[in-house]
Every structure is written in C-alpha cells, then in structure tokens.
Amino acid sequence: EAGVAQSPRYKIIEKRQSVAFWCNPISGHATLYWYQQILGQGPKLLIQFQNNGVVDDSQLPKDRFSAERLKGVDSTLKIQPAKLEDSAVYLCASSSLGGVSYNEQFFGPGTRLTVL
C-alpha cells in the first residue's frame, strides 16, 4: 500500500514570495490533515479536511495560508506571502473515516520550507 505522498520535499524562497505544497493521501482515506512543525517543536495542526469539507481550521493563519481539497483526494496548502517565521516542515497526514472510533493517522515525509 502506497503511503502519503508530498511534494516538493524541500523549498527555499524569499520572504513575501508565494509557495504551494501538494499532498496525495493514502487511497480511500477520507480525512486529510496539514501540520506545521517548527524546528524544536512538535507538529501543530493547521487544517483538517473530511472529504472536501473543512472540519477544523482554527489554527490556520487565514490572512496568508489557504488550503483546498477540491475533489476530496489531493490537497494543496499555499502560503502567500511568506514570512520568515513560516520556515518549518509541513506534514500531511491521512486517515480513514472513523465515525465514533479513532483511526490512525499516517504521515507523509513532509516538505521542509526555508524562508530567507
């Protein structure tokens, strides 16, 4: 079974530029998550999708970050414009639809973003 795919793996940009990250979840997984992991910290949830709807985006800085999952499969996370403090690893995870039970999240390798 293929895992969660993310691209690019690394990205270097200058502040005020735009950047986009792509995630392809495990086939059949209805729930998709984007996390931000700043160096020395644990991952922090940015946004959670269930199919193509947003379940939780309370920690997404909506003035500069946006995310979409138009067909309920792939997802794109965008930052526009980037700030120095956005330098981090952006992790995508997916899980099957659990209902009342909790289903394990499977993580991709992440995209390391450096903002200069």
Added chain:
Amino acid sequence: AQSVTQPDIHITVSEGASLELRCNYSYGATPYLFWYVQSPGQGLQLLLKYFSGDTLVQGIKGFEAEFKRSQSSFNLRKPSVHWSDAAEYFCAVVSPSGSARQLTFGSGTQLTVLP
C-alpha cells in the same frame, strides 16, 4: 485545553542501555495516548498507542509504554537501545470523543545513542 509535556529535550544513552522517555499530559478526561518516532527526513511513525484496558502497551521495535492515571503520565521504555533508535520521539494525545480528533503533540525528545 489539552497539552502534552515532554520534559527532556535531549537524552543520550549508550547502545545496549535501557531507555525511558517521559511524557505528561493535561486533559479533563483520559485521552487517547500515542508515541511517534521521527527519523531525519522521515515522516512520523506510530510506535504504540493506548486507548483503554491494560496500562502496559507493547509497540513496534521493542518499545513499550505504561499509562499511569494518577500521574497523568505515559512514559516510553525500551530495555536495550540500538544505534538505529537514534531519532526524535513525540508523545501525543487526542480526545476520546468528538468529530475533530486532532492530535496534540509534545515538543519532542531527541535521542542520541553512543556506540
């Protein structure tokens, strides 16, 4: 709000020595508890999880963890560390109910293994 504390930022052990990584959580009820490992350039891999029942849980790669309700702790242990265990370890919690079910992570413990 739920929170997770990993008091040790960095731990160094010799290969073959035992290991214990500490994790404390703050939550209104008993959450679901997890330990993840992250190797350089890799995503997070689940080592083990606790939902209910037996408070000593076994995971992959020879790891185990013990849930102690009275101490709000979920410490990770391994009797004999291998050089390949060098990585960063994260404790995480999730609500046992609700629709969002987001994972809340600790800040991680970096493990160095000496030959």
